[in-house]
Amino acid sequence: MEDVAREAGVSLVTVSRAINLPTKVAPRTLAEVRAAIERLGYVPNLTAGSLASNRSQIVAAVVPTISNLVFSETIDSLARTLADGGYQLLLGQSLYRPREELALVNAFLGRRVDGLFLTGCSQDAALIARLRRSNIPVVQTWDLPSGPEDGTLVDMAVGFSNAAAGRLAARHLLSRGRRALGFIGAEEQRSRQRLEGFREEAAAAGVPDVAAELIRPPVRVDQAAARLAQLLARRPDLDAVFCNNDLLAAGVLFECQRRGLAVPGQLAVIGFGDMSIAEAAFPKLTTVRVHRGEMGERAGQLLLARLANKDPGETRIDIGFELVERAST
Secondary structure (H helix, E strand, O other), X not given: OHHHHHHHOOOHHHHHHHXXXXXXXXXXXXXXXXXXXXXXXXXXXXXXXXXXXOOOOEEEEEEOOOOOHHHHHHHHHHHHHHHHOOOEEEEEEOOOOHHHHHHHHHHHHHOOOOEEXXXXXOOOHHHHHHHHHHOOOEEEEOOOOOOOOOOOOOXXXXXXXXXXXXXXXXXXXXXXXXXXXXXXXXXXXXXXXXXXXXXXXHHHOOOOOOEEEEEOOOOOHHHHHHHHHHHHHHOOOOOEEEEXXXXXHHHHHXXXXXXXXXXXXXXXXXXXXXXHHHHHOOOOOEEEEEOHHHHHHHHHHHHHHHHOOOOOOOXXXXXOEEEEOOOXX
């Protein structure tokens, strides 16, 4: 900063103001300081600035994995919303491991992030207590606590009921006369919630036996074939499969084509997420649409409101979901 001040012929205070409070610097002086910064390649020390202002202008996000495209639209909308408010996004992946999520949160808190975006509402009690003590805005997504009094709610939430989404998938398949139902998904909390809702709805309709194949995450599309084979071995009469995401459902469609199984004639297939592959698949894939971009945008708006010391209004936002019926069912 001393070099910039000398180059521009101004004081250190003027350089500081030009960087942090440019509207309070005369236009000609501001131009001279910025030109000096450009010539010298000066980068302000943001860590020092955050210590002085108690703000880092950074929000951290934890997602299970960056390899699953289902999270990308949410993170993209979150990043855009935060950027409009003058904040940058720091991203980490937990790999579906609670210990890794805890390590990431500890690292982010240690780096004085201003807010946190978390995936899911299944954090353990110790982590929830720590987050509450941190006194920074926290928004949980891709799930919803049962209510504001739910102990899993850290601060704010934007999401939907995964169990209700599973019930919707079951109702659709049952309405099509399907009775031998199967499920393929990940061995993680939100997938289990969708399976639970799927089974509850089926049982209420007199279909108590839903065969399930759970895969240790991260889940890959090429795992769908083997899991479908195992379902068919257990239930030769299988006539419908609900997949925890559209990529798995696409893998099931590929395997059905390889085996000569007619979809939906012999086997109905429904996915989750309404990713672009659902519309491109053959046959086109019925799926449960989740408003992924809106989730990131609304989460970002809640964080920005709290960071600006404004009332965010509703702090538990259910963005819902909907069935998109296509040819596969």
